[in-house]
Amino acid sequence: MGRYIFGVDVGGTSVKMGLFDAGGMVVDKWEIPTRTENGGENILPDIAESINRKIEEKQYQKEEVAGIGIAVPGPVNGAGVVNKAVNLGWDVTPVKEIIERLCGVPAQVGNDANVAALGEMWKGGGQGYTSLVLVTLGTGIGGGVIVDGRLVTGADGAGGEIGHMHVMDDEQEACNCGCRGCLEQYGSATGIVRLARKVLERTEEPSVLRDTEVTAKAVFDAVKAGDRTAIAVAEEFGEILGKGFAMIASVLNPAAFVVGGGVSKAGEILFEYIRPAFEKYAFPGSKDAKFVLATLGNDAGIYGSAKLVLDAAI
Amino acid sequence: MGRYIFGVDVGGTSVKMGLFDAGGMVVDKWEIPTRTENGGENILPDIAESINRKIEEKQYQKEEVAGIGIAVPGPVNGAGVVNKAVNLGWDVTPVKEIIERLCGVPAQVGNDANVAALGEMWKGGGQGYTSLVLVTLGTGIGGGVIVDGRLVTGADGAGGEIGHMHVMDDEQEACNCGCRGCLEQYGSATGIVRLARKVLERTEEPSVLRDTEVTAKAVFDAVKAGDRTAIAVAEEFGEILGKGFAMIASVLNPAAFVVGGGVSKAGEILFEYIRPAFEKYAFPGSKDAKFVLATLGNDAGIYGSAKLVLDAAI
Numbered sequence: 060m061g062r063y064i065f066g067v068d069v070g071g072t073s074v075k076m077g078l079f080d081a082g083g084m085v086v087d088k089w090e091i092p093t094r095t096e097n098g099g100e101n102i103l104p105d106i107a108e109s110i111n112r113k114i115e116e117k118q119y120q121k122e123e124v125a126g127i128g129i130a131v132p133g134p135v136n137g138a139g140v141v142n143k144a145v146n147l148g149w150d151v152t153p154v155k156e157i158i159e160r161l162c163g164v165p166a167q168v169g170n171d172a173n174v175a176a177l178g179e180m181w182k183g184g185g186q187g188y189t190s191l192v193l194v195t196l197g198t199g200i201g202g203g204v205i206v207d208g209r210l211v212t213g214a215d216g217a218g219g220e221i222g223h224m225h226v227m228d229d230e231q232e233a234c235n236c237g238c239r240g241c242l243e244q245y246g247s248a249t250g251i252v253r254l255a256r257k258v259l260e261r262t263e264e265p266s267v268l269r270d271t272e273v274t275a276k277a278v279f280d281a282v283k284a285g286d287r288t289a290i291a292v293a294e295e296f297g298e299i300l301g302k303g304f305a306m307i308a309s310v311l312n313p314a315a316f317v318v319g320g321g322v323s324k325a326g327e328i329l330f331e332y333i334r335p336a337f338e339k340y341a342f343p344g345s346k347d348a349k350f351v352l353a354t355l356g357n358d359a360g361i362y363g364s365a366k367l368v369l370d371a372a373i
Numbered sequence: 374m375g376r377y378i379f380g381v382d383v384g385g386t387s388v389k390m391g392l393f394d395a396g397g398m399v400v401d402k403w404e405i406p407t408r409t410e411n412g413g414e415n416i417l418p419d420i421a422e423s424i425n426r427k428i429e430e431k432q433y434q435k436e437e438v439a440g441i442g443i444a445v446p447g448p449v450n451g452a453g454v455v456n457k458a459v460n461l462g463w464d465v466t467p468v469k470e471i472i473e474r475l476c477g478v479p480a481q482v483g484n485d486a487n488v489a490a491l492g493e494m495w496k497g498g499g500q501g502y503t504s505l506v507l508v509t510l511g512t513g514i515g516g517g518v519i520v521d522g523r524l525v526t527g528a529d530g531a532g533g534e535i536g537h538m539h540v541m542d543d544e545q546e547a548c549n550c551g552c553r554g555c556l557e558q559y560g561s562a563t564g565i566v567r568l569a570r571k572v573l574e575r576t577e578e579p580s581v582l583r584d585t586e587v588t589a590k591a592v593f594d595a596v597k598a599g600d601r602t603a604i605a606v607a608e609e610f611g612e613i614l615g616k617g618f619a620m621i622a623s624v625l626n627p628a629a630f631v632v633g634g635g636v637s638k639a640g641e642i643l644f645e646y647i648r649p650a651f652e653k654y655a656f657p658g659s660k661d662a663k664f665v666l667a668t669l670g671n672d673a674g675i676y677g678s679a680k681l682v683l684d685a686a687i
């Protein structure tokens with residue numbers, strides 16, 4: 060097997076790229092813009108050109124490159140075909156085939172949230188666990204499920220879509236997916252802001268949140284400062300997220316939940332609110348799950364896609 | 374590898390045993406009683422004696438036996454140790470080690486609900502699917518999760534405990550597990566009876582259910598006869614079960630749900646009530662899951678445990 064691996068994470072505004080050795084050490088890291096115009100037709104050629112240029116620059120032989128891993132924001136089937144990626148402008152796109160043709164190197168493709176889970180298991184907060192669920196609390200909620208060291212991609216590439224797990228029966232507002240009561244409506248950065256607005260409306264209690272822009276960060280900063288209104292928001296957040304984690308645990312009994320995304324910057328304090336609800340709702344045999352923070356941040360995707368290549372070579 | 378496999382399913386009153394060839398054809402099938410007295414100390418010696426006698430009777434050499442698979446009603450770790458099985462009277466019991474010592478043949482051990490899923494995938498209603506969830510609607514609700522052809526046993530042997538997934542927030546009565554609002558409280562045979570009693574109490578409408586013993590079978594027989602009260606019960610059952618299936622689908626995106634257990638004898642009519650709720654609650658990308666009936670009945674455990682042996686040999 061070749062000694063070098065490219066890990067690529069395709070986002071809506073930029074493509075993150077990493078060059079790794081087989082041990083997972085970063086040799087080089089850079090970004091290129093994502094050109095989404097014209098149905099995103101330039102994205103894959105741009106990536107291929109950047110990789111080919113890097114190979115030339117490093118004076119590698121093609122045989123020295125084990126492969127290219129690519130994380131994309133959309134469902135991916137077993138043949139490396141993406142079934143629409145709205146943020147990239149893509150319709151059905153055979154990513155694996157195109158990259159292999161343009162670069163002359165084997166390619167592996169995965170969904171970005173799933174691939175991030177693989178990255179966190181390999182080099183991040185999930186190290187030491189072979190059975191884990193990555194929960195990414197960002198603008199929405201993404202997820203990635205790993206069982207016995209392998210990604211659970213699902214029959215239609217929709218494995219780990221835990222942001223759209225139904226967790227509340229009496230919700231009136233609709234989620235982006237069209238359903239009502241999805242986990243994402245409460246636990247994402249936007250969900251926390253929504254919860255905070257509701258709590259602020261239903262009380263008159265003074266709160267620093269009344270004088271600042273309400274963001275997930277502002278809420279947890281206020282929690283740390285002892286703000287009672289913010290604490291009430293964190294309790295609702297924790298109650299619902301803990302319930303959702305318990306539902307996942309009853310299906311999978313994972314060894315660990317790895318929590319990442321922008322909201323996770325609040326740190327371990329999140330678990331003080333999530334864990335009590337988790338323990339209330341979880342099946343007794345599943346209660347030992349560990350809660351850990353993701354550590355790779357925005358690099359989880361490039362690590363994970365490099366790991367896709369290593370796993371495919373086994 | 375040996376040509377013959379024993380599949381054993383240890384229940385609270387009897388132990389089902391099957392002798393299979395490597396293609397999964399049944400060569401012989403029999404039962405022995407489960408002697409649960411004295412902490413169930415006789416159960417494994419009884420099984421070993423019965424297997425050893427069968428090997429002698431068939432005049433097999435030990436080398437001709439590929440292995441013994443054993444399904445037990447309790448959590449099983451990767452070393453084949455059962456961590457308590459209340460129905461058998463067992464405390465922590467190293468099943469694999471004991472059977473291998475007494476029979477001189479390799480043994481594989483799995484949780485009975487999980488192993489049944491493997492059986493249904495191999496020779497039952499789940500044939501053709503490599504990613505499925507078996508939902509066993511019996512006295513309680515058991516489950517087994519298969520991803521890419523492999524069992525998801527969980528970090529502590531509690532994978533697939535979907536009967537204890539939280540699905541209702543406003544439940545007042547407690548489940549056997551101590552939580553409130555578990556799937557089992559609505560979708561099991563006892564859960565259906567509970568739902569029926571509630572519906573009968575809150576209406577005055579005439580119903581055949583008022584004149585017979587209320588059982589899950591009686592409810593679905595009445596549904597088939599057009600009884601409006603029974604239909605109301607089936608609608609509540611379907612609403613909650615469909616919601617639970619949707620939660621599972623958002624985590625795993627399985628290709629199929631295989632429904633077994635005593636309640637499944639009602640047949641395809643169950644799906645008429647489960648599917649609409651599933652489609653209402655499921656993430657769009659997971660909605661293509663098929664609903665099929667289990668076909669092996671009480672033999673799922675012996676088939677599945679035989680398959681454990683075949684899978685371990687790969």
